[in-house]
Amino acid sequence: xxxxxxxxxxxxxxxxxxxxxxxxxxxxxxxxxxxxxxxxxxxxxxxxxxxxxxxxxxxxxxxxxxxxxxxxxxxxxxxxxxxxxxxxxxxxxxxxxxxxxxxxxxxxxxxxxxxxxxxxxxxxxxxxxxxxxxxxxxxxxxxxxxxxxxxxxxxx
Amino acid sequence: xxxxxxxxxxxxxxxxxxxxxxxxxxxxxxxxxxxxxxxxxxxxxxxxxxxxxxxxxxxxxxxxxxxxxxxxxxxxxxxxxxxxxxxxxxxxxxxxxxxxxxxxxxxxxxxxxxxxxxxxxxxxxxxxxxxxxxxxxxxxxxxxxxx
Numbered sequence: 037x038x039x040x041x042x043x044x045x046x047x048x049x050x051x052x053x054x055x056x057x058x059x060x061x062x063x064x065x066x067x068x069x070x071x072x073x074x075x076x077x078x079x080x081x082x083x084x085x086x087x088x089x090x091x092x093x094x095x096x097x098x099x100x101x102x103x104x105x106x107x108x109x110x111x112x113x114x115x116x117x118x119x120x121x122x123x124x125x126x127x128x129x130x131x132x133x134x135x136x137x138x139x140x141x142x143x144x145x146x147x148x149x150x151x152x153x154x155x156x157x158x159x160x161x162x163x164x165x166x167x168x169x170x171x172x173x174x175x176x177x178x179x180x181x182x183x184x185x186x187x188x189x190x191x192x
Numbered sequence: 193x194x195x196x197x198x199x200x201x202x203x204x205x206x207x208x209x210x211x212x213x214x215x216x217x218x219x220x221x222x223x224x225x226x227x228x229x230x231x232x233x234x235x236x237x238x239x240x241x242x243x244x245x246x247x248x249x250x251x252x253x254x255x256x257x258x259x260x261x262x263x264x265x266x267x268x269x270x271x272x273x274x275x276x277x278x279x280x281x282x283x284x285x286x287x288x289x290x291x292x293x294x295x296x297x298x299x300x301x302x303x304x305x306x307x308x309x310x311x312x313x314x315x316x317x318x319x320x321x322x323x324x325x326x327x328x329x330x331x332x333x334x335x336x337x338x339x
Contacts, residue, residue, distance in 0.1 A: 041321055044314035051307045055300070168294065180296030185289075 062171050062179055065100030070183070073099040074167060077139065088151035090114070090144045090163075096129060097137035103171040103178070105132040110167050114144045114189075117160040122146045154189070161189040198250035205246040209239035209271060226283045234278075238271045249315075254323040258316040265312015269305045276301050 078093035092112065098105050111126035127140030144163070153159045166184040170177035213235050217227055245267050249260035282293040 041314050041317035044310050044317065048307050048311040048314060051303060051310070055303050055307065058303075059300070166292075170296075170298070176299070178299045180294075180298055182292070182294030182296075184292035184294070186291075 058178070061102045065103045065171060066181060068099045068101070069105075071099075073097050083148060083151065086148055087145040088148055090146075092142050092144075094127070094140045094142065095137055096132065096140065096167075098132040098134055100134065100171075102134075103173055104134065106130070106170040106172045106175075106177050108132060108167070108169040110140050110142065110165070112142050112144055112166075113164045114146055115162055115164065116150070116154075117162075122150060163187045163189060195251065198247055201250050202243050202247035206239060206243035209242055210236055213239075213275065224284055224286045226285065227279060228281045228283060229278045231278060234274060238267070238274060242267050242271050254319065258319040261319055262312050262316040265308055265315065268312070269308040272304045272308055273301065276304065 073096060075095045075097075076092060077095045078091075080091040082089055094110055096105075096108055096110070108129040109126060110128075111124065113121055113124040115121040123144045123146060125142045125144055127142055129138045129140065132138060146161070150159070150161075154161050164184060164186050166182065168180065168182040171179045171181065214232055217230050217232070220227065242264065245260060245264035249257060249264045251257075252260050276297050280295050280297070282295075284291040284293070
């Protein structure tokens with residue numbers, strides 16, 4: 037019984053070490069990803085007869101040291117100060133190995149009269165950016181992270 | 193284990209499972225970070241139960257101690273499961289900025305639970321081993337006396 041008890045204690049210790057080490061590595065990778073892994077590399081806007089279009093190119097790069105990225109999901113939505121959502125677009129990357137990067141091209145459209153209201157200062161428009169991804173290794177998804185932020189289109 | 197040490201264990205458990213999370217959450221709220229799924233009542237009740245079980249398992253000996261140690265580890269694992277699931281959605285809101293963070297603990301949650309339960313089983317076996325050790329010592333003493 038003493039041997040079994042000691043074996044279990046050793047197993048618990050090994051699992052604790054894996055947990056601590058893994059948490060540290062994920063924290064480092066998450067920090068690196070937040071700092072330099074997600075970049076808006078191109079932004080373009082134009083109007084047609086019916087809509088105002090915003091095109092955004094987002095580059096997602098796995099700048100981490102250890103973990104691979106799985107199921108990277110980027111969603112953009114545009115809404116006004118009355119919480120009316122005008123458009124949603126999302127992009128998906130299945131897998132990003134260490135150092136690999138991919139570009140997602142997302143487009144948001146709003147009716148031209150809404151754009152005119154915004155230009156006149158009658159309403160405020162916001163873009164909500166939502167990233168969701170899994171840190172993993174060898175095809176095992178270990179920890180899921182999602183980050184969302186809201187940007188005022190006037191840049192205020 | 194002495195009564196004093198048992199009470200000290202209980203106080204340390206209560207501090208780390210109830211006081212620290214409550215003050216931690218209060219602090220992050222003061223800097224604008226809100227934890228949406230956090231429920232302080234659940235933390236107090238479950239942390240309190242684990243603290244009491246820590247006291248009882250420290251005081252009880254042999255089979256009763258082993259059983260209580262195992263029950264304590266199960267309660268502790270359930271506490272970890274519930275608590276980690278509370279820390280899944282964070283909102284940072286100030287006048288200038290708004291951000292959300294979502295965490296899915298995935299495999300991490302199962303690792304924490306496995307470690308807690310395995311440690312509990314090891315502790316229970318340790319308590320049972322103590323009983324056997326005492327028995328052996330008693331038998332040795334009796335043999336020495338007979339000689």
